[in-house]
Amino acid sequence: MLSRRKFITQTSAGAAALAIPFDSNSFSGKMITGKPLVLSTWNFGVAANEAAWKILSTGGRALDAVEAGVKVPEADPKVTSVGLGGLPDRDGLVTLDSCIMDENGQAGSVCCLEHIVHPVSVARMVMEKTPHVILVGEGALKFALDNGFKKENLLTPESEAAWKEWLKTSKYAPVINFENHDTIGMIAMDANGNLSGACTTSGLAYKMHGRVGDSPIIGAGLFVDNEIGAATATGHGEFVIKTAGSAMVVEMMRQGKSPVEACKEVVNRVAKKYPEKVKDIQVAFIAINKAGEYGGYGLHKGFNYAHYNTQGFALTDASYFTE
Ligand code: SD4
Secondary structure, eight states: OOOGGGEEEESSSSSOOOSSOOOSSOOSSSOOOOSSEEEEESTTHHHHHHHHHHHHTTTOOHHHHHHHHHHHHHHOTTOTTSSTTOOOOTTSOOOEEEEEEOTTSOEEEEEEEOSOSOHHHHHHHHHHHSSOSEEEHHHHHHHHHHTTOOOOOOOOHHHHHHHHHHHTTOOOOOOTTGGGOOOEEEEEEOTTSOEEEEEEEOOSTTOOTTOOOSTTSBTTTEEEETTTEEEEEEEOHHHHHHTTHHHHHHHHHHTTOOHHHHHHHHHHHHHHHOGGGGGGOOEEEEEEETTSOEEEEEEETTOEEEEEETTEEEEEEOEEEEO
């Protein structure tokens, strides 16, 4: 269980306003940096980080931590934007996108995968057991089943009911900051200073069947460069893909920007390139650099991210481009 004693919320990236008292001498209004560290998108990142922290705090590898971390919302049927219980596409099918990337620049991904509760683990297996980076659809499912994953029904009665309700209008209008949790993107640095990341989602609800978002696309939904830092994205994937989002955030850090500045720069780029879309879409990034600094930034108000390091954990409301 999370210890409330160690729980704080922050109101802007890195600069904390404590909502719940934190009874140590840390988090006194400034960012606590250093390793190990795990950062993930949205408020469900708190529970996911806790699972990741068990591995990081005992000297484990960042790759193992991010996989274990994102498996928490993947398996939670109450989380309707990731894994089991994810809202389906417009044909009523739950299709999952997921990827993972390690400190050696290795990556694995699955797109439009059905029936498997933990697509992130299939993505890891693609990375570790195949000569490829991405497997999609039927091929990804066959690979998963051949490797011992179990076929399951991911459409819960609640998600099915929501889809049937949606069918009454069939209006495709993805909601900004959906239930305050969308994709989970998680990035971590372990005690050895190595970086890894994972990103996993059921994608935008009621998307066209076969649609793939940014989340399983290396460079868009996730990017890790062990020399520089790591970044991951959430929001309307089409705009993250079109701006090479997470890779761009890492490149901004390479040019000397802090994690928050780097995220902000890429969000600003989205706003500049697609001004007519800004009011309807959310795009947000989180990032960490090799010094253990971290941050996030959203196009719209309402994006938050969870982090956990040696000082405890926190949920931070990210700064944003516009309300
Ligand atoms: C996607 N980025 O499929 C994901 C979903 C998400 O807000 O984050 N939704 O586009």
